[in-house]
Amino acid sequence: MENKIQNLKNQIEFIKGKNTQSLSDIENKKQTLDKLKAESEQKRSLLRKEETLTQTVEELKKKVEEKLEIVEQLESSGALDEELSNEVLSKQLKEKDDMIESIKQEIMEKQQELKELTR
Structure with missing residues (x-):
């Protein structure tokens, strides 16, 4: 009987150790998930900035093309x-x-x- 009790105590300690390890694993996974979420948000932010910059570049490109067209017209008319x-x-x-x-x-x-x- 005492052997059985000791065996049960050992099993309880083993389960406690497993639970502690599981809790530690869960915490590690949670930290990894938090890092991944932060990286994901950072990437989304960079994508938004890239889209804004791309739009700005496109607008500038359009303005430059318009100005070049005007210059070409002025050159062809001899105004320049x-x-x-x-x-x-x-x-x-x-x-x-x-x-x-x-x-x-x-x-x-x-x-x-x-x-x-x-x-």
């Missing part, structure tokens, strides 16, 4: 011809210089008239 652009700019500057001269002349005439009137 440097000599022509310089000519247009020179003409505009000359017109402005002429306008300034005209205004200066008018001012001088008005000053002269004013002098004559104040005498």
